[in-house]
Structure formats: C-alpha cells, structure tokens
Amino acid sequence: MRAPTWTIVLSAAVAALVLGAVFMARGGGWTVDGALEGVRITARWAFPWFILAWSASSLARLWPGGWRSALLRRRRAIGLAFAANHFVHLGFIVLAAGVFAMPLSPVSVIGGGITYAMIAAMAATSSDAAVRWMGRARWKILHAVGGWMVLLVFTNSYVGRLGEKPWLAIPAVGLIALALLVRVAATLKGRLSGPAAPATL
Numbered sequence: 309m310r311a312p313t314w315t316i317v318l319s320a321a322v323a324a325l326v327l328g329a330v331f332m333a334r335g336g337g338w339t340v341d342g343a344l345e346g347v348r349i350t351a352r353w354a355f356p357w358f359i360l361a362w363s364a365s366s367l368a369r370l371w372p373g374g375w376r377s378a379l380l381r382r383r384r385a386i387g388l389a390f391a392a393n394h395f396v397h398l399g400f401i402v403l404a405a406g407v408f409a410m411p412l413s414p415v416s417v418i419g420g421g422i423t424y425a426m427i428a429a430m431a432a433t434s435s436d437a438a439v440r441w442m443g444r445a446r447w448k449i450l451h452a453v454g455g456w457m458v459l460l461v462f463t464n465s466y467v468g469r470l471g472e473k474p475w476l477a478i479p480a481v482g483l484i485a486l487a488l489l490v491r492v493a494a495t496l497k498g499r500l501s502g503p504a505a506p507a508t509l
C-alpha cells in the first residue's frame with residue numbers, strides 16, 4: 309500500500325519537532341544553548357531528506373528500477389518532508405533569536421531568508437495543478453534554482469564546520485560530493501541516451 313504524501317510529511321515534521329525538543333532538553337533546556345541544540349539537530353535531520361529528493365531522478369536514470377524508481381515516485385513526498393523539517397529548523401531559530409535574543413548575522417538572515425522563500429515556493433508548487441498553472445518550463449526553473457540554492461547553503465554550512473566539527477562535516481560534505489557526482493553522471497548518461505525522467509517535486 310502506498311503511504312499518502314501527507315502522512316510522510318507529517319511524520320517527518322513530528323520527528324523533527326521531537327528531536328528538536330529532546331536535544332533542547334539535553335542541551336540546556338529552556339535557554340539559548342538549549343534552543344541552539346534544537347536548531348542544530350533539526351538542520352541535521354532535514355539534510356538527508358533534501359539529498360534524497362535532490363538525487364532521486366539522477367539515481368533512477370543511472371540505475372532504473374528497484375528502490376531508485378520507488379524513490380523517484382515518492383520524490384514529491386520526500387521533498388515536502390524536507391521542507392516541513394526545515395521549517396522546524398526555522399522555528400527553533402525564531403525561538404533562539406526571538407525569545408533568547410540569540411544574535412544573528414545579517415548574512416545568514418538574508419541568505420537563509422531568501423533560501424527559505426525558495427523552499428516555501430517549491431513546497432507551495434509541489435502539485436500537478438501548480439505544474440499546469442505555471443507551465444512545466446517555468447516550474448522546472450523554479451525547482452532547479454531552488455534545489456541548487458539549498459545545496460549551496462548546506463555546502464556552505466558544512467564546509468564551514470570542517471575544522472570545528474569534522475565528525476559531522478566530513479560525512480556531510482562527502483554526501484554532497486557523492487550527490488554531485490551522481491548528478492553529473494546522470495546528466496552525461498542523459499545526453500548520450502535521451503530525455504530525463506519526469507520531475508515531480
């Protein structure tokens with residue numbers, strides 16, 4: 309039986325909230341340090357969801373069938389789950405900054421804010437009706453640009469932590485490099501053998 313999209317999205321977001329609350333409790337409770345732990349764990353939880361959604365069509369093109377094709381069929385649910393998870397990250401940021409006066413750099417507010425606007429736009433247009441309303445070409449541009457922006461912010465965040473948190477940043481940067489490699493290989497295969505798999509996020 310195919311799980312409805314909303315159950316996947318809701319379960320992922322509830323898991324993000326629970327993880328955030330547990331890490332907040334362990335990391336200092338109702339304090340700025342606690343809230344920061346919530347910020348960190350929710351970004352870590354959202355990251356693999358994004359990588360899966362971003363790599364789904366490349367994986368299915370390189371190795372059609374099996375779990376790769378199943379992943380591609382559920383890409384919309386996985387992408388929406390990433391968006392829901394990442395809005396929980398935003399919730400903890402608002403808590404840390406709004407309630408506990410955690411200072412935020414203008415660069416992260418502007419860069420992160422624009423990226424959040426793109427994530428919201430992608431989530432709001434993750435439906436067949438939106439594809440028809442926008443036209444496939446414009447829809448694809450929005451989702452391609454948004455995907456690259458999110459990848460860039462994750463890359464920047466994890467590359468920036470290579471020195472400070474290598475145990476976290478090395479696997480994360482490795483996963484990003486792997487996702488890029490898979491994307492390049494799938495693009496090359498597509499150029500040689502025909503049109504891309506249909507996009508559904």
Ligand code: HEM
Pocket residue numbers: 344347348349351352397401412416417418419420421423424457458459461462465466476
């Ligand atoms: C207004 C927007 C945003 C603000 C203000 C913000 C703020 C923060 C803060 C304060 C942290 C904790 C830093 C620390 O460890 O001390 C953090 C961590 C992080 N954020 Fe965000 N963020 C924003 C948007 C984003 C976006 C759009 C992404 C990804 C697409 C992202 C990915 C991450 C990652 C990967 C971490 C590292 C988590 C870890 O240490 O494991 N953030 N963010």
